[in-house]
Amino acid sequence: MWGDIAEQAELLEAGDKTSTHFLASIVPAPSPQNEATFPRLLVVDGQQHLTTLSLALAAIRDHIADAQSDEAERIDEEYLINKCKSGNDRLRLLPTQADRAQFAAHICGTPADQPTGDSVTAAYKFFRQKPVQAEYPAAQQDVFRLEQAITSRLTLVAVTAERGDNVHRIFESLNNTGLKLSQADLLRNFLFMRLPTHGEDVYKSTGFPCRTV
Structure with a gap:
């Protein structure tokens, strides 16, 4: 992903x-x-x-926060947070429960103890280091080109499911091309999809991880 971002930033330059x-x-x-x-939308x-x-956007925001706090606030409000909300609703994106606390710590800027091997922290640190590495200078215009590359040059195609569609079948079909999920993974995801209004409570009481809730 970083290679794609850097390539688009270089094309902009x-x-x-x-x-x-x-x-x-x-x-x-x-x-x-x-x-x-x-x-709200559920990301299947x-x-x-x-x-x-x-x-990546949080890392760019934090890189410029001291020198250009107004631009850092702009990135925050345009892409990362719902300014007038609190709790989980403050996050524009709400990840799975296993990653949620660490993700919120980086997005909302509240430091948290980072467990060894945490993938969210590793990803944030990776992007945090990139603007200051020698092969990509840390000039402010370069950093903003990285932001522009992420927000306007990387294309995501959204295939929106309608209410009543079998989202479990869609999820299962799409993941056939990637890392194969076990039958236990598929069953767990299916069960959580059948608990749309109180899946959070069930998760907290059982500790089951689920990619789609």
Whole structure:
């Protein structure tokens, strides 16, 4: 992903205004917790891409925070948070429960103890280091080109499921091309999809991980 971002930033620097890079497809579906004044979507497939891109934007925000706090605030409010919300609703993207605390710590800027081997922290640190490495200078215009590359040059195709669609079947079909899921994984995801309004409570009481809830 970093190679794709850097390539698009270099094309921008060279004056290319039209090139884009297809990154992935995502499958959003209407959330059973949707509200008229605060729409929500369930990410059936593509959460990993969205999580990684959000961490990259958080790293760019934090890189410029001291020198250009107004621009850092702009990135925050445009892509990462819902300014007037609190709790889970403050996050534009709400990852799975296993990653949620660490993700929120980086997005909301509240330091947390980082466990060894935590993939969210590793991804954030990776993107945090990139703007200051020798092969990509840390000039402010370069950093903003990275932001532009992420937000306008990486193409995500959204295949939106309608209410009543079998999202479990969609999820199972799409994941046939990647890391094969065990029958236990598929069964667990199916069960959580059948608990749309109180899946959170069931997760907290059982500790089951689930990629799609």
